[in-house]
Amino acid sequence: MSKILLVIERDLQSLIRHKSILVMRWFFVIVQIGIFGLAVSRLVVVMPNYYNYYAMGVIVMTMYSVAIFTGYEIYDEADDGFVEYLLSLPITRRELVLGRSLAGGLRSFIFMSPIIAVFLLIIGILDPLKLLTALAALYGFAFGVSGLSITLAVGLKSGDRFDIIMGALDAFIVRLSTALYPLAFMPGPIAAVSMFNPLSYATDLFRWSLNFNMRFLANPAVALVVLVIFLMTFNFAGVMIYERNLEGGSWR
Amino acid sequence: MAGLISMNLADLLIMAVVYTKMVSFNYFKFVAPGIVAVGLFAAAFVIGREVNNETRKGYNQYLLSLPIRRFELIIGRMIAGGARGLIYAIPLLVLAMWILTFPSVTQLGLIIFAMFLLGMGISGLAISLAVILRSFERFTTARSLIYLLLIFCSTVFYPLAVLQQLFGGILVIFAEANPLSTVSDLLRGYLMGTPPVTFFSWTELLLFSTVFILAGAGLYSLAIERSV
Numbered sequence: 001m002s003k004i005l006l007v008i009e010r011d012l013q014s015l016i017r018h019k020s021i022l023v024m025r026w027f028f029v030i031v032q033i034g035i036f037g038l039a040v041s042r043l044v045v046v047m048p049n050y051y052n053y054y055a056m057g058v059i060v061m062t063m064y065s066v067a068i069f070t071g072y073e074i075y076d077e078a079d080d081g082f083v084e085y086l087l088s089l090p091i092t093r094r095e096l097v098l099g100r101s102l103a104g105g106l107r108s109f110i111f112m113s114p115i116i117a118v119f120l121l122i123i124g125i126l127d128p129l130k131l132l133t134a135l136a137a138l139y140g141f142a143f144g145v146s147g148l149s150i151t152l153a154v155g156l157k158s159g160d161r162f163d164i165i166m167g168a169l170d171a172f173i174v175r176l177s178t179a180l181y182p183l184a185f186m187p188g189p190i191a192a193v194s195m196f197n198p199l200s201y202a203t204d205l206f207r208w209s210l211n212f213n214m215r216f217l218a219n220p221a222v223a224l225v226v227l228v229i230f231l232m233t234f235n236f237a238g239v240m241i242y243e244r245n246l247e248g249g250s251w252r
Numbered sequence: 253m254a255g256l257i258s259m260n261l262a263d264l265l266i267m268a269v270v271y272t273k274m275v276s277f278n279y280f281k282f283v284a285p286g287i288v289a290v291g292l293f294a295a296a297f298v299i300g301r302e303v304n305n306e307t308r309k310g311y312n313q314y315l316l317s318l319p320i321r322r323f324e325l326i327i328g329r330m331i332a333g334g335a336r337g338l339i340y341a342i343p344l345l346v347l348a349m350w351i352l353t354f355p356s357v358t359q360l361g362l363i364i365f366a367m368f369l370l371g372m373g374i375s376g377l378a379i380s381l382a383v384i385l386r387s388f389e390r391f392t393t394a395r396s397l398i399y400l401l402l403i404f405c406s407t408v409f410y411p412l413a414v415l416q417q418l419f420g421g422i423l424v425i426f427a428e429a430n431p432l433s434t435v436s437d438l439l440r441g442y443l444m445g446t447p448p449v450t451f452f453s454w455t456e457l458l459l460f461s462t463v464f465i466l467a468g469a470g471l472y473s474l475a476i477e478r479s480v
């Protein structure tokens with residue numbers, strides 16, 4: 001366990017090295033919520049309080065994009081020859097990948113915590129138990145996304161292919177979810193895909209914890225189950241693929 | 253580029269389709285010209301990263317050794333930046349025309365000219381940034397800032413009237429002067445009939461492009477000489 005904690009500590013420290021990226025992400029959140037969110041909520045006529053709905057979605061969406069960053073770091077490490085150093089350490093592959101996934105989720109959480117705190121202050125913290133459940137679920141979601149990112153990165157072992165797939169995935173995963181708009185307003189095919197998207201459940205669970213109108217949200221129990229399955233699947237897959245693929249170089 | 257294409261298509265074919273059901277007008281038709289402008293902008297800006305890489309890695313010395321005059325090199329890169337943006341945006345334009353209406357030959361010519369002008373202006377802006385901010389990290393930070401400001405403080409995704417209702421002062425002035433707003437509204441004017449295309453819109457676009465083409469060319473010529 002202490003070795004996993006060491007891996008987590010190391011990855012958390014790397015968050016501080018990428019200060020400019022963090023500052024830009026914060027700025028992105030502020031512009032999205034402060035300009036785009038306000039403007040679009042003025043246009044929306046079918047739903048009261050769309051602005052809060054949207055702001056909550058942007059918070060979770062940004063947690064997703066920070067958690068995905070772990071995969072890009074793996075390629076930077078492969079480029080710098082750092083992977084072989086990690087493999088030489090007295091730590092099992094399993095501990096390494098679990099530590100990295102946990103750290104990825106924690107980084108995303110730490111990064112968004114000031115914005116979440118300010119948002120909670122503005123709208124008022126309501127039921128602490130519900131909020132705790134939602135924050136735990138958000139962390140679980142970010143943990144799962146880190147696992148997904150590691151799984152893809154190590155599975156592909158090609159920086160270019162990873163870049164292309166993540167670019168495409170990023171664009172569609174957000175728009176094919178309830179991060180920006182409720183399921184009720186999506187046409188059939190878009191709604192069908194959104195129902196399989198863990199980002200939909202993570203954002204709806206966060207909204208449920210802040211007492212948003214349940215009419216526009218997924219069932220919180222279902223959301224919890226989906227998130228648990230998601231994080232277990234991708235971290236299990238990440239461990240297996242990481243253990244097999246990390247050896248022997250051949251990074252492209 | 254794959255990420256860029258995905259984002260533009262996802263914005264138009266998913267986000268705009270859903271928002272159309274949530275607002276009181278045809279948002280899908282409204283945003284289509286805006287997506288064309290965003291696509292053009294992002295593709296034309298790519299030259300900035302390339303110039304920044306070349307400046308940092310000493311590639312400029314190789315370019316200077318080629319049997320090409322300085323001004324030919326500079327003009328060539330500016331035109332290439334604009335052309336690249338235009339080539340990338342043409343499929344999006346065709347999609348927008350298919351959604352809205354096919355313009356007359358004259359209007360189409362004017363649309364392509366406006367897009368090429370924007371592309372060259374954006375390339376000039378990107379090259380200016382790339383040579384001023386030699387550090388890759390500073391360049392990517394500035395680029396992200398510019399992306400955010402130009403895309404979200406514009407009429408790409410919402411009418412100017414909404415920004416005027418919500419904000420005042422400098423943000424609205426920025427949105428009005430924003431070349432992405434100008435080209436989005438020009439495209440709407442030619443493809444939808446509203447807002448009307450005015451002489452002022454063309455003047456704004458010409459002014460932006462001229463300033464940044466000259467700035468980009470001037471700064472690039474200084475940068476490549478300085479690196480020797």
